[in-house]
Amino acid sequence: QKxxxxxxxxxxxxxxxxxxxxxxxxxxxxxxxxxxxxxSRKGPxxxxxxxxxxxxxxxxxxxxxxxxxxxxxxxxxxxxPSDSATYLCAMSTGxxxxxxxxxxxxxxx
Amino acid sequence: xxxxxxxxxxxxxxxxxxxxxECRSLDFQATxxxxxRQFPKQSLMLMxxxxxxxxxxxxxxxxxxxxLINHASLTLSxxxxxxxxxxxxxxxxxxxxxxxxxxxYFGPGTxxxxx
Numbered sequence: 001q002k003x004x005x006x007x008x009x010x011x012x013x014x015x016x017x018x019x020x021x022x023x024x025x026x027x028x029x030x031x032x033x034x035x036x037x038x039x040s041r042k043g044p045x046x047x048x049x050x051x052x053x054x055x056x057x058x059x060x061x062x063x064x065x066x067x068x069x070x071x072x073x074x075x076x077x078x079x080x081p082s083d084s085a086t087y088l089c090a091m092s093t094g095x096x097x098x099x100x101x102x103x104x105x106x107x108x109x
Numbered sequence: 110x111x112x113x114x115x116x117x118x119x120x121x122x123x124x125x126x127x128x129x130x131e132c133r134s135l136d137f138q139a140t141x142x143x144x145x146r147q148f149p150k151q152s153l154m155l156m157x158x159x160x161x162x163x164x165x166x167x168x169x170x171x172x173x174x175x176x177l178i179n180h181a182s183l184t185l186s187x188x189x190x191x192x193x194x195x196x197x198x199x200x201x202x203x204x205x206x207x208x209x210x211x212x213x214y215f216g217p218g219t220x221x222x223x224x
Binding site: 031032042043088092094100104 | 212
C-alpha cells in the first residue's frame with residue numbers, strides 16, 4: 001500500500017465550478033499536510049500548508065484535513081482556466097516527505 | 110519570499126558528458142535541499158536529500174556515483190549527472206527547506222536531454 005493515494009484524474013470542469021481534490025494516507029505519523037500546484041514543465045508551487053485537522057482558507061482555496069479518517073482535501077471555488085494544472089498533495093512526519101501522484105485538472109472556459 | 114532558482118532551465122548534452130545543475134535559495138538559508146526527478150505525467154521521485162556541510166543521503170536505487178550532490182553552502186546545492194546517457198533525460202527539480210518550517214519550496218526545474 002502506498003503511503004499516499006491520490007486519484008490521478010484527469011479532472012475536467014467548466015469555469016466557475018467548485019473543484020474537490022482529495023488524498024488519503026495510511027501513516028498516522030503524518031503531521032504536516034501540503035498542497036502544491038504544478039504547471040506543465042514547471043516546478044511545484046506551494047499553495048496551502050497546514051498541520052492540524054480542520055479547514056484553512058486562502059482566497060478561493062480551502063484545505064481540509066481529517067486526521068481521524070486520514071483524508072485531506074483541497075477545494076477550489078469559482079475555478080478559472082488559469083487553475084488548470086496538476087495538483088499534488090504532500091505529507092510529512094516532520095523529517096520525511098511523501099507526495100501523491102498528482103491530479104491533473106483542466107478548467108474549461 | 111522563499112524563492113528557489115535553478116540553472117540551467119534547459120540543457121542538451123551528448124552521451125558520455127557530465128552536466129551540472131545548480132539550485133539556489135535566493136532569500137533564505139536552506140538547511141536541507143532535496144533533488145527530485147520527474148518523468149512526463151508522473152509524480153516526483155525523490156533522488157536524494159542533502160544537508161549543508163554533510164554528505165547527501167540517496168534514495169534506494171539512485172546511484173550516488175552517477176548523481177553527485179554537493180551542498181556547499183546554505184544557499185547552494187549542485188547536482189552533477191556524470192557520464193550522462195539518454196535514459197538520464199528527465200526533468201530534475203530541486204527544493205529547499207528552512208529549518209524552522211516544514212514545507213518545501215521548489216525550484217522551476219531543469220529539463221535535461223541527453224542525445
